[in-house]
């Protein structure tokens with residue numbers, strides 16, 4: 174299969190590209206705004222380009238993908254608050270353009286990265302795809318609108334599609350910025366022998382998922398021989414998560430074991446736009462294309478910390 178990955182020089186994208194290359198032809202479009210040139214794989218077709226560039230359709234037509242995995246995004250909650258206009262342009266207009274270009278280039282399936290941020294403060298735990306979506310920051314709003322934009326572009330064109338609502342992804346190659354950044358921040362601080370800061374009480378919870386599990390979910394969905402689009406107008410959303418709810422204090426404890434650092438962490442002020450609780454039910458992904466996460470937090474933190482300690 175020929176798979177085009179937007180955002181393939183980023184954290185999740187580069188892990189995906191490396192995993193795909195064994196058995197698929199892979200193309201990457203990335204403007205390197207937060208991604209890194211050293212993440213690009215020489216065996217892939219690589220194009221440095223903004224997804225808002227008017228030459229995007231020509232680039233997709235040139236690569237002629239069977240499927241597109243759209244990961245390129247303004248992926249930081251704090252930056253979305255500082256510059257909501259750019260956040261909306263990249264995440265909503267960008268998704269619309271990628272979807273349209275994918276359809277025009279003959280792709281049969283598009284999988285687009287959405288986020289737990291679409292739910293905002295949860296009405297129930299664990300969150301299901303049908304739970305209320307009330308984003309509490311511009312990033313969550315743009316990711317929600319991007320799901321609709323994807324459906325609007327593709328449902329009438331016979332292209333299968335899905336929006337994957339990732340929970341907090343962590344693992345090697347993550348930058349210490351971005352919404353899943355707390356594991357990366359703790360790892361980079363501990364690797365540099367600095368004391369990490371816990372913002373707020375530390376009782377806020379997250380559903381941490383290891384990047385290899387996310388990569389496996391995307392590959393399972395790419396290879397699935399049924400239909401992912403579920404006919405709900407703004408739907409076709411899937412939680413890609415563990416379903417576990419771990420507090421930041423719990424994460425800090427797990428990190429202590431991994432890094433061998435047992436002193437108390439510092440306390441900092443609460444961050445704007447943070448929700449108090451998050452845990453996403455991944456049952457729909459399992460029922461539809463048979464994927465579930467397999468890497469427990471303790472097992473994922475080890476290689477993640479070692480990657481930060483080495484680089």
Ligand SMILES: NC(=O)c1ccc[n+]([C@@H]2O[C@H](COP(=O)([O-])OP(=O)(O)OC[C@H]3O[C@@H](n4cnc5c(N)ncnc54)[C@H](O)[C@@H]3O)[C@@H](O)[C@H]2O)c1
Pocket residue numbers: 179180181182183184185186202203204205206207208209222223224225243244245246247248263267286287288289338339340341342343348351352353354
């Ligand atoms: N990391 C997480 O915990 C998490 C959680 C939920 C959703 N997501 C979503 O998953 C996707 C991948 O996230 P990530 O953590 O790998 O982020 P990342 O910032 O590492 O990767 C995003 C990539 O997109 C590229 N990019 C950004 N704007 C672009 C543009 N206009 N044109 C072309 N390329 C552009 C960047 O250079 C980068 O390589 C994003 O859509 C993000 O919103 C991530």
